[in-house]
Amino acid sequence: MEASKPSLAYLIPGHLIRAIRLAAGILLASAGATALADETCMSPFMPKITGQEDYVYVWTLGIEGMGDGSDKLVTVDVRPGSATYGQVIASVSVGGRNEAHHGGFTDDRRYFWTSGLDTSRIFIFDIHTDPGHPKLERTIDDFVQATGGVVGPHGAYALPGRMLMSGLSNAKDEGGRTALVEYTNDGRFLATHWMPTSEDPRGAQVEAVADGYGYDQRVLPRKNVMLTSSFTGKSNYMMDFGKMLQDEQAMKRFGQTVVLWDFHERQPRKVFHVPGAPLEIRWAWGPEHNYAFTTTALTSKIWLIEEASDGEWRANAVADVGTPSDIPLPVDISLSADDKTLFVDTFMDGKVRVFDVSDPHSPKQIHEQRIGRQLNMVSQSWDGKRVYFTTSLLANWDKKGADNDQFIKGYDWDGKELHHRFTIDFNERQLGRPHIMRFGADSLYTN
Amino acid sequence: MRIAGLFGAGLIMSLIMSAALADPAHRHGGAATAEPPRPAGFDYDPPKPGSYRLPPLGVAADGVALDETGAERRLHDLMKEGITVLSFIYTRCGDICPLGTMLMRDLHEATAGDPGLTSGLRLITMSFDPDYDTPEVMAREARELRGGKGADWYFLTARDKGELREILAAYDQRVLTRADPDGPLAHQLRVYLIDREQRIRNIYSLDFLDPRLVLADIRTLALEETAGR
Numbered sequence: 001m002e003a004s005k006p007s008l009a010y011l012i013p014g015h016l017i018r019a020i021r022l023a024a025g026i027l028l029a030s031a032g033a034t035a036l037a038d039e040t041c042m043s044p045f046m047p048k049i050t051g052q053e054d055y056v057y058v059w060t061l062g063i064e065g066m067g068d069g070s071d072k073l074v075t076v077d078v079r080p081g082s083a084t085y086g087q088v089i090a091s092v093s094v095g096g097r098n099e100a101h102h103g104g105f106t107d108d109r110r111y112f113w114t115s116g117l118d119t120s121r122i123f124i125f126d127i128h129t130d131p132g133h134p135k136l137e138r139t140i141d142d143f144v145q146a147t148g149g150v151v152g153p154h155g156a157y158a159l160p161g162r163m164l165m166s167g168l169s170n171a172k173d174e175g176g177r178t179a180l181v182e183y184t185n186d187g188r189f190l191a192t193h194w195m196p197t198s199e200d201p202r203g204a205q206v207e208a209v210a211d212g213y214g215y216d217q218r219v220l221p222r223k224n225v226m227l228t229s230s231f232t233g234k235s236n237y238m239m240d241f242g243k244m245l246q247d248e249q250a251m252k253r254f255g256q257t258v259v260l261w262d263f264h265e266r267q268p269r270k271v272f273h274v275p276g277a278p279l280e281i282r283w284a285w286g287p288e289h290n291y292a293f294t295t296t297a298l299t300s301k302i303w304l305i306e307e308a309s310d311g312e313w314r315a316n317a318v319a320d321v322g323t324p325s326d327i328p329l330p331v332d333i334s335l336s337a338d339d340k341t342l343f344v345d346t347f348m349d350g351k352v353r354v355f356d357v358s359d360p361h362s363p364k365q366i367h368e369q370r371i372g373r374q375l376n377m378v379s380q381s382w383d384g385k386r387v388y389f390t391t392s393l394l395a396n397w398d399k400k401g402a403d404n405d406q407f408i409k410g411y412d413w414d415g416k417e418l419h420h421r422f423t424i425d426f427n428e429r430q431l432g433r434p435h436i437m438r439f440g441a442d443s444l445y446t447n
Numbered sequence: 448m449r450i451a452g453l454f455g456a457g458l459i460m461s462l463i464m465s466a467a468l469a470d471p472a473h474r475h476g477g478a479a480t481a482e483p484p485r486p487a488g489f490d491y492d493p494p495k496p497g498s499y500r501l502p503p504l505g506v507a508a509d510g511v512a513l514d515e516t517g518a519e520r521r522l523h524d525l526m527k528e529g530i531t532v533l534s535f536i537y538t539r540c541g542d543i544c545p546l547g548t549m550l551m552r553d554l555h556e557a558t559a560g561d562p563g564l565t566s567g568l569r570l571i572t573m574s575f576d577p578d579y580d581t582p583e584v585m586a587r588e589a590r591e592l593r594g595g596k597g598a599d600w601y602f603l604t605a606r607d608k609g610e611l612r613e614i615l616a617a618y619d620q621r622v623l624t625r626a627d628p629d630g631p632l633a634h635q636l637r638v639y640l641i642d643r644e645q646r647i648r649n650i651y652s653l654d655f656l657d658p659r660l661v662l663a664d665i666r667t668l669a670l671e672e673t674a675g676r
Binding site for chain 1: 488489490491494498499500502504505619621623624626635637647650651652654655660663
């Protein structure tokens with residue numbers, strides 16, 4: 001097993017590496033200590049764990065009658081050789097249920113912002129003082145009021161000195177129209193940027209429709225562009241899944257757009273038609289790779305959003321995930337640091353499918369494995385050797401009864417097969433529904 | 448092995464400076480250019496100044512430092528004269544600091560061709576390694592980097608470590624405690640844009656060290672000042 005060598009070294013962009021190489025190849029001996037990729041799913045604007053992660057932080061939904069019933073941040077020890085490897089070593093309850101969902105680190109990686117889709121509260125955990133035992137530092141309770149009516153804070157994406165949050169809904173009708181929201185790292189509200197709509201495209205070119213929905217947000221700074229995707233509003237994500245499927249009107253209220261933004265200006269430039277609720281967005285890492293992937297939950301496709309040789313940005317479906325008519329429901333995805341491998345989790349069949357995306361226009365499935373009876377999030381280490389899975393989608397959408405698997409599982413990935421390392425049953429441990437995962441390491445905070 | 452141990456920081460800087468800019472039209476040591484060229488790898492047209500907002504991120508903290516002559520300087524005294532770009536570095540840094548300094552030099556050169564900006568902009572490079580970066584060392588840096596024209600560019604170092612800690616903490620500028628007295632100082636590279644009212648208006652990390660972008664922000668603040676008069 002590779003020795004632990006997380007690094008505070010910050011990502012040196014490829015173009016700057018190349019510039020330095022032009023000046024003096026020997027200088028790379030100095031710059032080479034820095035990672036050229038992230039743990040693949042996070043904002044690039046933060047220090048990287050370039051070797052073995054020590055901890056996996058799991059933002060977990062509380063279940064009424066289970067344990068303390070509250071949402072909590074669960075810390076799992078993944079240090080090889082540790083006496084508590086593959087075990088829960090800390091759990092911090094936030095005192096209530098908020099529909100815990102996504103989160104992200106600040107750019108200095110000292111704080112972990114997590115959010116609740118139901119209560120629109122944001123919980124900020126200190127993870128640097130004692131990385132193995134995070135502490136709840138503060139809570140933002142006035143998100144809806146401060147943002148002018150945005151509901152359902154979702155992804156927290158680090159920018160230098162600030163956090164960019166996506167919303168999922170709005171206070172007016174609890175539908176899918178929503179906004180991006182900016183905060184300072186210390187939790188002070190900065191700005192709201194509403195998504196473009198057909199009625200108010202805000203100067204954007206609209207391919208078919210501008211629904212104004214939101215979900216994920218990812219920046220490619222060397223192109224000064226950002227992509228946002230679209231899910232559904234509170235009226236749907238808090239509804240019982242079975243009931244929603246029978247509700248014809250509710251099923252019409254899903255996102256069908258990906259928006260390309262001029263990032264620095266926070267100006268929407270183009271609204272792509274990507275039907276079927278495009279969720280996670282992953283930019284390729286290669287310095288010449290001007291493209292990103294997303295998957296559509298309802299139509300079960302991998303989409304490629306790329307800058308073509310003529311300079312135009314386009315979005316095209318490039319592969320199916322499973323059999324779309326079976327509605328396997330692709331959820332989380334993870335792109336490897338070398339841009340060659342894409343992990344795709346599907347909720348309904350509990351499977352991970354691994355695609356060779358060396359040719360991004362023609363993904364080829366190279367592995368398929370059932371991880372559980374339901375499956376949602378996937379996170380891989382930056383070196384691609386370790387992969388972790390959790391199960392919960394939303395409290396009211398998770399399967400019921402015996403199918404309601406709730407776990408984190410850790411695997412090793414050898415490029416062809418997954419090798420199981422550990423399982424923690426969150427039902428058995430009375431913890432709740434595990435959702436997003438992020439990695440921690442002690443040595444991020446020491447020289 | 449760290450490059451700073453093999454070559455002086457000035458040599459590293461000159462190596463980088465001599466080749467980091469892809470545009471052959473860029474003139475080092477020659478006549479100043481009003482607009483910096485597009486750096487290699489940044490593939491976009493810079494935003495139009497004034498077409499976007501830069502909400503204040505917080506107060507730019509005050510503090511006392513030493514300039515290259517050893518004289519005490521209050522940060523706010525320097526900042527109140529105009530828009531400020533502030534970069535924390537240490538001169539023995541062998542990897543990321545030179546990239547921040549490269550940005551400062553690009554801004555310095557660009558303002559040499561824009562008298563309107565020259566008078567309204569202050570550049571501050573401040574070391575967080577006072578053990579080595581004495582005023583004399585900073586003076587040497589200044590001689591190597593500062594041209595005869597362009598915006599005022601101050602090279603500061605800390606008066607004492609206690610004050611330095613307070614300044615770094617106020618700017619949320621992470622520098623980890625050095626394990627080896629001669630070893631590197633792991634830190635987060637941040638460059639700050641500060642308005643005349645000593646408010647931080649933007650922060651740039653490595654991915655945003657494009658002088659065209661920073662100039663657009665500076666001009667956005669200048670337009671804001673003009674509109675506010």
